[in-house]
Amino acid sequence: MPRNRTHLCLLLSSILFQCSLACAQSPTLQTRWAKDVHATAIPLPEYPRPQLVRNVWLNLNGPWQYAIAPMSQQTPPASYAGNILVPYPVESQLSGVTKTVGKDQVLWYKRTFSLPASYKNKNLLLHFGAADWQADVFVNGQLAGTHKGGYDPFSFNITSLLKKSGSQEIVVRIWDPTDDGPQPRGKQVKKPSGIWYTPVTGIWQTVWIEPVAPAYIASLKPTPDIDKQSLQLSVNAPSLQPGDVIKVTALDGTQQVAEQTINNGTATTLNIPQPKLWSPEHPFLYNLQVAIVRKGKVIDEVKSYFAMRKISMAPDEKGIQRMLLNNKFVFQFGPLDQGWWPDGLYTAPTDAALLYDLTQTKAMGFNMIRKHVKVEPARWYRYADSLGILVWQDMPSGDLGNHWENRPGVLGRATDQKRDDISENIYRTEWKAIMDALHPFSCIVVWVPFNEAWGQFKTEEITKWTMQQDPSRLVNSASGGNFYPVGHIIDLHSYPDPAMPRPDLFGKQQALVLGEFGGLGLPLPGHTWQQKDNWGYQSFKNADDLFEVYKRFCERLKTLIPEGLSAAVYTQTTDVEMEVNGLMTYDREVTKVPAEKLKAIQEPLTKE
Incomplete structure (x- = not known):
């Protein structure tokens, strides 16, 4: 980000100053799917693991008891504060709680359940789609196991902990320090403002039990x-x-x-x-x-x-590296997708809501999504596979300490952050777990270890390690970050106008991409998270004026593609909290520019 970076940093500083109020959870903004959450006995009843399907399973979503206690409390509380609706984060509206926890407290969950008679003589696996961040799981008073990681699925074999008959009990203790700890946490902060959002604590994906044979396919x-x-x-x-x-x-x-x-x-x-x-x-x-x-x-x-597909890179007739799909150049164009919801935060209200963002993205003429510093439930990637949407998967950021640095003639290169051993181990453990869990999904074509120098460390080592973990995909070492000559891609962020890394300096070694641009803002009354202090990188008063600028951006992309640009990412799919630069409003009620108008100018860019 050479010529635009200083301007952007000043802009963000101004935004953060103007939005310095700690923005509380909106008490009113909801999506149309919120009403469907309470219309069923079990929220998110769909089978949660589409890459490994068995017909018999038990969904444990629904009302659990909860309590917020001091972090020092290691044993379950004697009494609970009330009910929480799993799997919605405790800070969200849909949880029924809407309370913050923080680093000095822990969140306790409790529920009982009964096993069907058909589960007898089976091994029982207790699965969690995701829980943020450290989860200690107890079954009938005994520790089943501990998991650290807010974005990867985990499970425990609880067979030996179960009673022979009657009611069974699960208790979960969650600790999540949000931005007071080094762990991956994406855009979560304890005091939301600007580009940083409400914390997400606790269980936020489906909890379920599965009976299996002693020898089973894990x-x-x-x-x-190809x-x-x-x-x-x-x-x-x-x-x-x-x-x-x-x-x-x-x-x-x-x-x-x-x-x-x-x-x-x-x-x-x-x-x-x-x-x-x-x-x-x-x-x-x-x-x-x-x-x-x-x-x-x-x-x-x-x-x-x-799926049978190949992602690779090779030089074109000018010697410029190009990203290839199935051995052919296909320009990849899509939105920055953060996957936040006004009512569920990290958790989409329903499966239909989860699918909606993807179908709308496809209807707009995009062929790609950059999943930004968040990991979605497995069903989201299954839908991307089915619809034919390329996905760039970010590692959620954490342990933010270093910043961008400009030097003459160097594209944002700086000294890597020095993380301690604990922080590095947390990063490596969770990044590997995320890559392992998502490997089966064909839609994913690019891994992104770092974003904008947020916690960026040992760039060359981490990038090469990521490439070794999965040689079948491309690795974008630092999207808009501090750049090193490593990995397959060099990725510039430029706001608001499109730009690209210089082909003469970088194009012979790495594919050239525009990892973020745009951010055109349009607040729509009745559809915003807060009434004032909303922002975009460039603000508009009506959709027609916004579209004219967006169309000019797409025309600019059309001229950059022959020069060597392989991909571009527009910020962003939806508004998120204080940001109103989405193509859709945060509640998904309004697509600011009709999808067919966007498709008419975007689809020609991505035609195979």
Whole structure:
């Protein structure tokens, strides 16, 4: 961010000064889906893990008891304050609580449940889609386990902790220091203002129980290779017995296209002849079935899916590196998507709401989304796979300490932050867990370890480590951050006008992208988080004037693409709290510029 960075820093300083009031949770702004939350006995009743589906499971979403206690309290409270609706964060409207917790307190949850008779003689897994940040889980008074990480799913085998009959009890203790700790936390701060938002504490994705056999399929890792017309598949299957085999079947609809039996080990390669390639215009998905077979009997079986697609880079005729999809250059254009909700904060009110943002993005003519310093529930990525939307996945930021630095002739390069061992270990552990959990989703084509120098450290080492973790995707080491000659991409942020990194300086080594631009603001009365002090990088009084500037931006992109620009990200999908620079309002009631008008000028840029 060379010529615009100083201007941006001054602008943000002004914004933060004007918005220095601690903005409390809006008591009134809700989405249309909020009314549906209480219309069902179990909120978010949909199966939460679409990449590994079993038919039998028990959803534990719904009313739990809660209490907020001093952090020093290590044992469950004697009494609880009332009910909280799981899985909505305690600070959110939909939780029914709307209270903050903070680093000096802990949040306790409690609920009881009964197991169906059909679960007898099964192993029982207790799953959490996500809980922010440290979760200590107790079952019937005994510790089932502890998990640290606000964005990755986790589970515990609770079989040995269950009573033989009757009511079972789960208690969860959550500690989340928000911006008082080094852990990944994205845009959350204890005093929201400007570009920083309300804290999210506690369980914020589905909680559920799953009965499995002692030997079961825990996860799958599919990696396509369109050049070899094959799919590499690793199967994580604990407690296999000698003689067990894993049977893998790939299907086009219901038509079998490949089958393998793994007799020794847990990995195989499926040949996929004449593969149907996945792309934004043709998002074809193959079905996948995986089973553990013992002496001819199926012990465990799951249903999944995969796509045949390739993301890579190669020089064009001018020697400029280009991002390629399925060995062809496709310009990637999409919004910065933060995934916040006025009523649920990190948690979409319903599955229909979760899907809505994606369908609207597609209707606007975008082919990509940059998922910004947040990780979504697995169903969001399943929808992106189905709709054909490319995803750049950010690592949620944390331990913010260093800043941008300009030097003559250098594009924002600065000395890396020095994190202590605890902070570094937290980062590496959670980033790896996120990449492992999201690896099966074909929509993800780029990993982004750092954003705008927020907590950026050991850039070259972390980037190379990320590339080693997943060689099948591109790595954008520092989106708009302090740049080093490492990774596949160099990513400039420029507000509000589009710009690009210099092809003559960087284009021969890295793909050139515009990781953020735009931020055109339009507050609409009745649809804002707060009545005043809303902001955008450039403000407008009506949608027509905004569209004229946006159209000019798209025309500028059209001239940058032949010069070497591979991708661009517009800020942003929706308004978020004090920011009113979304293409949609925060409550999703108004698309500020009709989707068809946006599609008419954007789709030609991304045509395959």
